[in-house]
Amino acid sequence: MDTDWARQELAHFLELTALYRPDDPPGVVTISSRLSNRGPSDDIVESAQVVEQILDRVLPRWRTEVSDDRNKRVNRWCQHREAVQRADVALRREAEIRERLGDNAPLISAATMHPWVWEGARALWQSGHFREAVTAAARKVNAEAQNKLARRDLSETKLFQIAFSQTPAKPGESRLRVGEDDGGDTFRSVNRGAMAFAEGCFAGIRNPNSHEDGLPELPEHEALEQLAAFSILARWVDRATVETA
Known part of the structure; x- marks a missing residue:
């Protein structure tokens, strides 16, 4: 700023x-x-x-x-x-x-995260509904990935498993590729990591926030950490190229 x-x-x-x-x-x-x-x-x-x-x-x-x-x-x-x-x-x-x-450590601001995440979370975050804000951000990232792949029949964990699959694209089943495919180990590692990270975001953060009733409100700093995780995923999806058959 x-x-x-x-x-x-x-x-x-x-x-x-x-x-x-x-x-x-x-x-x-x-x-x-x-x-x-x-x-x-x-x-x-x-x-x-x-x-x-x-x-x-x-x-x-x-x-x-x-x-x-x-x-x-x-x-x-x-x-x-x-x-x-x-x-x-x-x-x-x-x-x-x-x-x-404090110790003058670096600060992280939700407003500097990927726009998909902050746009999805902003209204709920500003009213103090941190857990719901994270869920809204997750839905926004999921929707943008669906749009990029033109896949409305899949969502969340299954969507990203298909998106970052190491197998080549098939008709009607496009892939997301993070970085340039030079056939090297680094490219395969990054995309394998993206798949695992996406699965962790939805299975470990989004699902508990959405499906477990009676959970206490998240502390703001923990919610910020969860938003940051989805921001990383959003940047990978946004920057990825679409591989088609």
Whole structure:
């Protein structure tokens, strides 16, 4: 993320949505808790379109974690303003916080994962439904693999077993090939590994998440690890060439 650009956009939004109480018309006394914004409404809406995407990256659950109780009583942009203030602090002091509170280890963001995964998971993730978000991401990867192979009759484990099979393609049974087929051991190893990895993702992650009732919600960090696994698989599928008979 371009931090300087993001902070400029956040600051611009705060300027536009600065709150003030308009003067009462002559001879009129208004009793209301509502405040107005300094900037034109059209400019605020345009800025909000960009700011919301920044907030989704920096504070993925801002819509549920930042209270909007005052929103209805004071101003429609109050929730956005508080979220923007928090996001600006997070961006400005990110390095310091990581250094002071942890070992400054590298971080992984769901928003930087393969688009199939994050697009599938985003809505559920932002509402805190992490287990369901992983399941949605798995369905998205499965659907994209079906589209690439033109196979709607197979799904999940069986689909990827056929897709990465070491046997040559047959009529109506295409293959996915990761990397250039030079006939070498590395090519065969990579594709054999892709098949085993896909089977593990669906058998070990997707199926338990979907088929076992009463499971507790996944901790966010564990769900992030599971998303990362499907992101790896998504990149292999996306980059693979289709071998046909």
